[in-house]
Amino acid sequence: MISDDDVDRALDWLVSNGKKAAQARANRVYVEEYRKTLKAQLMAQGALEGAGSLGAQEVYAYAHPDYRAHLEAIKQAVEADEEARWNQVAAQARIEAWRTMSSNQRAIGKVG
Numbered sequence: 001m002i003s004d005d006d007v008d009r010a011l012d013w014l015v016s017n018g019k020k021a022a023q024a025r026a027n028r029v030y031v032e033e034y035r036k037t038l039k040a041q042l043m044a045q046g047a048l049e050g051a052g053s054l055g056a057q058e059v060y061a062y063a064h065p066d067y068r069a070h071l072e073a074i075k076q077a078v079e080a081d082e083e084a085r086w087n088q089v090a091a092q093a094r095i096e097a098w099r100t101m102s103s104n105q106r107a108i109g110k111v112g
Helices: 004-016 018-048 054-063 065-111
Strands: none
Touching: 004 018, 004 065, 018 054, 018 065, 054 065
C-alpha cells in the first residue's frame, strides 16, 4: 500500500531534484558532443606527429590517453543521467499507483 506520505515524498523529490536531473542531462549531452571535438583535436595532433593518413590519425586519436579518459567521463555522465531518470520514473510510478489505489478505494466506497 502506498501512503499519502509516500506520495508527498515522491512529489517533493520530483520538485527538489528537477535542477539536478537537468544538470545530469546537460552534462551527458555535453560530454557526448565534446567527444567529436576531442577526436578532431587528437587527429590534428596525430598529423603533426607524423600520422599521415586519416586512418592513422584516427587510430592515434582513439588510442590516445585523453580520449580514453574522456570515454570514462562519458560513462560517468551517462550513469548520473540514467540514475536521475530512473529515480524520476520510480517517483512517478509511486504517484500513479497511489492514484489508482485511491480511485479504486473511492469506487469501492461508492458501491458498498
